[in-house]
Amino acid sequence: MSKRIVTAVALIGAAGIISGCALEQPSAGCIVQDSTDYPWQAVYVLKSGDATKSCGQLKGEALGVWKYVQFTKDEQTQQLTKVGSKLALRPQGLADRFLPYVYEDEALNADGSVKVDEDGNPVMEEKEVDRVEGARADDYKIAKASTALSETLADEPDDKGLCATTGFNSASVTSKAVTRTVEESGETITVVPEETLSYTFTDVKVYSDPSAPGTQLTGTLKYADPECEAEYQVLALWPQVECDVEAFNNPTEANAADRCDVGSGLNPDFDAVCVDGIGPGGAAACVPNPATGVPAFKNK
Template identity: 55%
Template sequence: MSKRIATAVAVLGAAGFISGCALEQPSPGCQVQDSDHPWQAAYTLKNPADASKSCGNLKGEMIGVWKFVKDPLTNPTNQFVVRPYGTASRFAYTYEVQEKNEDGTPKVDEDGEPVMEEVTVERIDPEQLTSTSDGQSITAKEAATSGVASLAKAPDENGLCLAEGFTREATVTASEVIHQETDEVLVPAETATYKYNKVEIYSAAQAPGTQLQGEFTYSDGTGCEAEYTMLALWPQVTCKPEAFANPTEENSADRCGEGSGLNPDFDAVCVAGIGPGGAAGCVPNGKAGALK
């Protein structure tokens, strides 16, 4: 073999070592993708018999999660909070009524179709103060978010960062909504409370804080309580268009694959009825850290 050929072989061999990384990537620490874009969560009852209860019908929703660092210069400590859509959505309710002409008659367009307008009713004053169990005063918006939990500094051997010790449940009590024209009760007065027990965020180089799992207890103010497990994925993504009609167990994983917008390394499945407007949404397949 000539010197030139030998050199070429050596270069090609080096290129192979560069392109095929066999080294484990270092841990990024406990990262969490904050909720400038929401997460998509799916819920499962711990006790299937609770499905008959008034508080046993949660399937899933968008959630917001945030990581904070307390005392970053002196004694940095990770903190973590959750705000579920079930509390955040109850601050106001919007419904439609038909617009009226000046003489009070219903307004229609040139095709004779009703012209509708939205009416938004505030059910909770976001600045309304409420007292916590330890006597602190917080706003309704703060009450809709869990109290802080302590978040690990580094993932465990499974890549999971444990958040535990939530100091307060996320809870709201919203007033009823009455139709301004018919006096029909559109939504009754209601309470929603989420008491988070623990949350584990998967944080690895290929998925830095984009999947989580957890446990919480939900109550609806009637004395009913039900325990749930939670799987969530960031960002919130609905299944591919063909999945909206009838997502099935057989091909649910395919519908969160190519074309869904998710990281192609994610092993995600399509779950019916948990996304915006009742659409199907994508969540981790079975556990946080589900990768292909």
Template identity: 25%
Template sequence: MKRGPSFLAAVILALGAAMFGSASCSQPPIQCVAGHGPFIAKYTLVEGTGTCADLVGEEIGVATFLAPNADGTGADYDARSIAVQSDTFGGLVQEREGLGAGEDDLPYALGAYTTNPDERDLCFAGGAAGTAALAPAELDLPEAEVMDSMGNPITLPARRLRQTWEDLSLYVTAAAPGTQMVGTMTYEDLIEGCSATYTFVALFPAVPCAKAGPDGEPTNEPDDALCDPEGNAAEGRTPSGINPDYRVKCDPTLLYCVLDEPPRAAPR
């Protein structure tokens, strides 16, 4: 699993996204938003073939933004969209930066997002609750010659990938402004000829929780204490930033904090 930079920022810059925050007690009920930063998504395989079926989870960036209103003087708060970009796709785009490859690709899924949470505090995209499908993320990257950090030539292989995000549901309240997401993701490697479909549960923010070794470097052991929303100043642990209303644990495979309870984002 890759643990690269936050790709939410890249999505926002690419789209010119207009982010908006949660409502105060003097404002109307919160509209559909999403956590501003990387989520950690845990995948559960439904069916698949080849290396496409080997995914366990990754960071994903999510951005919501508004369409301009009719006269172009502001935003239309009843016409919003959502973009989803995986760490895998973001890393490949960053790897090929400046090579002129994939400039016409869409490295993030993109489409309409509902405006107001329903009676269960859920917002939808990607075909859920009658919403339109999201355009899939697609990369078509030719083979490229680059130099490594030591100045030696290396060849980056051609990659043709598609990632489809469907049936997205986000839990949105003033206290939890889009910090849980569930849905379905299909990953296709068009060169290898494999495909796999997963369900996923995503939590914001993405918090690594690998136990530190004697040298201070992360190990392969989980540490649930790193998921504590309050932290521990005496032990030098900062708060995780995860909503204290959520029950979480450190996933021993991902080594990220994940939900340890049924997701509130799941439609009931």
């Protein structure tokens, strides 16, 4: 069996050389690496807005990215026919608002008085509160409300390898304030104010090529919070990979894996840079080089 396969390949190769024709593989279409196991990592580059205000200070975050394929069913034949695709984007900053907010507060005794330790100091304990009513009881509500979904995603990439989208809905959330009462004075302190955040994505394109199938994307984000609005260029890659800024800035003295290079988990051909404060827990993470844009490759 193996001999026959090898011989067949050799004959096809010889025929191609003799005839001078080029053999091309058919397009795999617009592939998108989804976030089921690993999130994407985005960096936001301010295009317009006040950089001194809260809305102008986004640096980047993890992104949930998924491709959904739509089908219709023929009632007579029961056959499924593909009618289109959509792209879903779920920013971590939005999704996190649906999680319980955890903070430290004074522990209370059964009678409502403040619990103290042997030195008379208040005992502190972690408390958590839902900022969106009923969020913990409804995972679907969280997923739907924190996701921007396109109307379309192209079936085939353009001549630059980019798969275009159209018609994203705005994803937004209003989260209630978290307050605590100071037992001695009865004063109410606001731990976190009420917030309304909104993400609106436009012109999102996913790079899909056999060398990097659906692992980079670019687009525009209009972000609004209670203070103001700002617009950003979005550059993202998959998977999310942490890095070391000092190592990235001193490449001759550091491990390549710490520089978004070989061994990091990324395609070593990516032109990626290390940006602080955008990864898990505020760590540095790898993103497409803003100077290159998407697609970001070292030799393109």
